[in-house]
Amino acid sequence: MNRLFGSRNAAPKATLNDAMNSIDDRVSSLDVKISKLNSELTTYQQKLSKMRDGAAKNTVKARALKLLRQRKQLESQKDQLMSQSWNISQAQMTTENLKNTMITVDALKTSNKELKKTYGKINIDKLESLQDEMLDLIDQSNELQDALGRSYDVPDDISESELDAELEALGDEMELEDELGADALPSYLTDTGVDDKLPTFIDEDKEEEKKETVAAQ
Template sequence: MKRVFGAKKDKEPPPSVQDASDRITKRGDNVEEKIKKLDAELARYKEQIKKTRPGPAQEAVKARAMRVLKQKRMYEGQRDMLYNQTFNLDQVSFAAEGIKDAQQTMSALKSANKDLKGMMKTVKIDDIDSLQDEMMDLMDVSSEIQESLGRSYNLPDDIDEDELLGELDALEADMGFESEGGMPSYLQPDKESDLDGELSFPSAPTGHAPMPAGRANMQAEDELGLPAVPGPSLRN
């Protein structure tokens, strides 16, 4: 059957925007090379026109230069047209890439939205409020436990404030805080005791022992060379 009717040929996929852009850019580069060759030829004709005297020879060179110049203008028009097509294809490619990016963004957002909905099902506001209330109750119970463990033993619970103030006044009186001149009583001297008599010392002697003639103007010294302290005089 294939020999009679022939096999169906598979259609080639259409070229992509990038393939078309590359092909047109390559054509534009070829045209650009032709324009450069024509520029070099025009420069050579220009030098010949300068060196040739006016006459039939110069006119022939000018005619060839005009023909080359027309070809150059034609190629320049083709080049500009190809570059405009390349620019349009680049704009289409940019728009297509933008749409692809938008599709990927939408797919990512849909996936994230689905995940968030699944997580929201496991987290409820009522459960959070209930958990917060339970935590507050536990903190209150913990505070009560700490207070119970830190209480003191063998202390009366009902203490009269007036009675406590009276005991403090009595303690202040016993320690002698009420005194004359702002000094406690236990630091004041006893008026009835004769401390001067108990703390009296013998009076210092008024006489001096005889000194040698050579040392009449010098103070007496002890065996260490220090000034000697006069001793107390004995009185009967």
Template sequence: MKRVFGVKKNKEPPPSIEDANDRITKRGDTVDEKIKKLDVELNRYKEQIKKTRPGPAQEAVKARAMRVLKQKRMYEGQRDMLYNQTYNLDQVQFAAEGIKDAQQTMSALKSANKELKGMMKTVKIQDIDNLQDEMMDLMDVSNEIQETLGRSYSVPDDIDEEELMG
């Protein structure tokens, strides 16, 4: 059967954003090196133009300098395009990371919601009200006990404060 229909070819996985970004950065570095070499060459031609007398020799050097300058501008245009591609990839990567963060947040919220629902089943408002009523009754009883224990036996209850101060 494999001879008739053929064998399925293994497809390579598509390049990741990081891979594409790295490749473009390497190309950008190569273009930058070429631009630096052309700058050195342009400076050399400028010096030659200054040293030569006006005439056909100087015109030939100017023509070479113009060719180098055109090449440099072409490479600068390529470099700008590569920078734009890198910028676009960075934007896509940022958006993808934002979506991944949102997915994790949603997963955490769902988990917390499920956990809270489980806890709420065990806690009932009526039980809390009953517990608070019981606590209030116990606090009232405790206060009565404290008042009873805190009474003074030797001082009568009907003494006026002015008599004590006077």
């Protein structure tokens, strides 16, 4: 059967790297040949500079021309190979860019799937309800703080005239204390309008006895 239809070639296909390596090997081989021809041409050039015109000189010149044609052919082949190498290099760069692009696209697809799974598990209504409950708790906390910090027996409104009068009274008391000295007692602790004698107290029992004696008489 293989003889009739032929056998399938199982050899792996060449890659861009294989082609590039093959071209590099050929270019290196051509460089060696061109270098050898240049060396021979230099030798012929030295000979021709020392020879006189004649048949021998023409023979050497003909050989030099032949080597020069070979060198030009090799250089032309080298230029073609270098162009191929450049094209392959561009193809490799394009391939690498495409691979990187595909990797990026695959990564984005995977990331989008994960994001959809993650956000799909979140209930927006429940989240808003939690936020409302949190705001209510904050309001309740603020009310408690206001209640605990409330002051008692403090007038809500004090007029400017009351404030001025209070400040003036405080100023007068400070001036009075300065005049009397630091050891002086305030006016409300002293009683200058009453004698220093001790007060006399009435004995209720004796009064009753007097009343009874007068009545008996």
